[in-house]
Amino acid sequence: xxxxxxxxxxxxxxxxxxxxxxxxxxxxxxxxxxxxxxxxxxxxxxxxxxxxxxxxxxxxxxxxxxxxxxxxxxxxxxxxxxxxxxxxxxxxxxxxxxxxxxxxxxxxxxxxxxxxxxxxxxxxxxxxxxxxxxxxxxxxxxxxxxxxxxxxxxxxxxxxxxxxxxxxxxxxxxxxxxxxxxxxxxxxxxxxxxxxxxxxxxxxxxxxxxxxxxxxxxxxxxxxxxxxxxxxxxxxxxxxxxxxxxxxxxxxxxxxxxxxxxxxxxxxxxxxxxxxxxxxxxxxxxxxxxxxxxxxxxxxxxxxxxxxxxxxxxxxxxxxxxxxxxxxxxxxxxxxxxxxxxxxxxxxxxxxxxxxxxxxxx
Numbered sequence: 001x002x003x004x005x006x007x008x009x010x011x012x013x014x015x016x017x018x019x020x021x022x023x024x025x026x027x028x029x030x031x032x033x034x035x036x037x038x039x040x041x042x043x044x045x046x047x048x049x050x051x052x053x054x055x056x057x058x059x060x061x062x063x064x065x066x067x068x069x070x071x072x073x074x075x076x077x078x079x080x081x082x083x084x085x086x087x088x089x090x091x092x093x094x095x096x097x098x099x100x101x102x103x104x105x106x107x108x109x110x111x112x113x114x115x116x117x118x119x120x121x122x123x124x125x126x127x128x129x130x131x132x133x134x135x136x137x138x139x140x141x142x143x144x145x146x147x148x149x150x151x152x153x154x155x156x157x158x159x160x161x162x163x164x165x166x167x168x169x170x171x172x173x174x175x176x177x178x179x180x181x182x183x184x185x186x187x188x189x190x191x192x193x194x195x196x197x198x199x200x201x202x203x204x205x206x207x208x209x210x211x212x213x214x215x216x217x218x219x220x221x222x223x224x225x226x227x228x229x230x231x232x233x234x235x236x237x238x239x240x241x242x243x244x245x246x247x248x249x250x251x252x253x254x255x256x257x258x259x260x261x262x263x264x265x266x267x268x269x270x271x272x273x274x275x276x277x278x279x280x281x282x283x284x285x286x287x288x289x290x291x292x293x294x295x296x297x298x299x300x301x302x303x304x305x306x307x308x309x310x311x312x313x314x315x316x317x318x319x320x321x322x323x324x325x326x327x328x329x330x331x332x333x334x335x336x337x338x339x340x341x342x343x344x345x346x347x348x349x350x351x352x353x354x355x356x357x358x359x360x361x362x
Contacts, residue, residue, distance in 0.1 A: 017077040017113065019044070020251070021069055024260045026052065026277035031069045034249045036113075043112040045227045045234035047080060048247055049140050050087075052225055052236065059094070061086040081109050088137050097137055104130045105137045118229050120207070121163045122148040124215055126229075141226040143219075143237075145212030148200060152211075157196025167197045207231045208267045216244050237264070240279055248274065258282060 021031040032048050035041075047065070054066050065083035069075055085106060092102045108116070108131065116134070119127035124147050126132050135142040148158045161167045174194030177187045207230050220226060220239040228237045228246065236247040238261070245261035253259045260277040274282045 018074045019077065019080065020254060021073050021075060022249075022254055022257065024257055024277050026260055030066075032247065032249065033069065033075065034254050035251050040233040040235055040249060041113045042116045042227075042234045043077075043080065044249060045236045046112070046135070046138060046140055047084075048236040048249065049225055049227055050138070052238075052247070059087065059090050061090045077113060081112075084109055084112075084138075091137055091139065095139075101130075101133055102137065105134045108134050115232060116234075118142075118232075119163050119165045120144045120146050120229060122146065122158055122167075123162060124212070124219070127163050127165070135227065141224075142229060143216060143226050144207070144229045145209065145216050146204060146207040146230070147209055147212040147215050149209065149211035152200070154196040154200040157193040158200045160193060161197070167201075170194050170197060204267075206267055208264075210267060213244065213264065213267065217242055220244070245275065245279070 017036065019033045019036055022034050023029055023031050030051060032051050033044050035044060047069070050062060051066060051069060054062055061083060065080070065087065068079050068083060088097075088102060088105055088109075091097060092099065112134075116131040117129070118131055119129065121127060124144070126142065126144070132142065146164075148155050150159075152158075158167065161170055170190065171194050174190050177183065177190050180187060183191070216228075217239065222239055222241070225236065225238045228235045228244075236249075238245050238247075244264040246264055248259045248262050258276045259274050259282060261275040261279060263271075263273050263275065265271040265273070276282060
């Protein structure tokens with residue numbers, strides 16, 4: 001623990017963003033943060049990772065953050081950010097993080113509860129970015145499961161461009177190419193690639209694939225905890241006995257303390273189930289003494305309905321976001337001179353030859 005006792009405000013100032021806490025039984029009783037109006041944001045997942053992995057060897061700054069979360073059922077955002085700043089500053093000294101990288105990470109913290117621009121690549125990696133470095137500075141593994149299966153018919157067209165943002169650019173370019181009265185072989189290849197990308201996006205609107213789930217099970221170590229990026233959302237996950245479980249932070253489960261983990265058995269949530277902190281399945285007649293002796297059919301039915309509604313909402317949100325981005329990119333491209341598709345193709349091949357293979361964030 002820190003040598004200086006931490007003091008916490010009795011309550012958050014009026015109008016301040018707050019996060020409610022939930023007490024769970026996972027390797028002993030501990031508090032976690034649950035979602036507010038911003039949903040499963042990066043701040044929530046990052047702090048919950050810290051809360052679940054803290055031990056006696058953790059730095060004093062981490063123990064101070066844990067003490068803050070344990071001090072009240074409502075934690076002000078300013079308090080959380082204060083301790084995150086202390087943790088990353090301490091990590092700079094401990095791990096020799098470059099000062100400029102730490103400054104960039106500190107600049108991201110105030111908006112961490114709103115979202116981060118993360119660009120997943122369809123081989124299981126991420127495109128390098130300052131946002132990605134933020135997780136590295138906190139020693140938090142960031143993973144995703146939006147991988148294209150090598151046996152899928154769209155594999156060639158998708159993996160060629162690899163990242164989500166690059167694939168979106170191809171869709172914009174293909175739109176322009178399709179307007180040309182005469183098309184050469186490069187034009188036709190771009191159009192064919194765009195069709196494969198569209199097919200892949202349509203089948204994986206929740207940004208998780210069966211191949212990606214298998215990848216996570218194979219590459220995460222047993223009992224390891226990480227943060228899963230999916231559809232611009234972040235979830236704290238754990239691998240247990242070759243299955244992946246996500247920490248339950250939905251506000252609808254705030255009073256159901258035995259609902260700690262949700263299994264990720266399918267990409268649409270249809271086969272997912274809820275588990276206690278020690279990974280015992282929660283059955284219809286569950287009477288877990290820790291909290292929820294009132295788990296009944298209505299609870300489970302409403303949970304299933306929420307799962308289905310969430311999947312639909314996520315798909316609609318993703319479709320709208322893609323459409324908006326495509327329109328913006330198209331308008332931007334029409335307002336400036338562009339190189340021909342042939343020149344773009346030649347430059348891309350040259351860059352691909354020089355590009356080094358990305359490291360998997362694990």
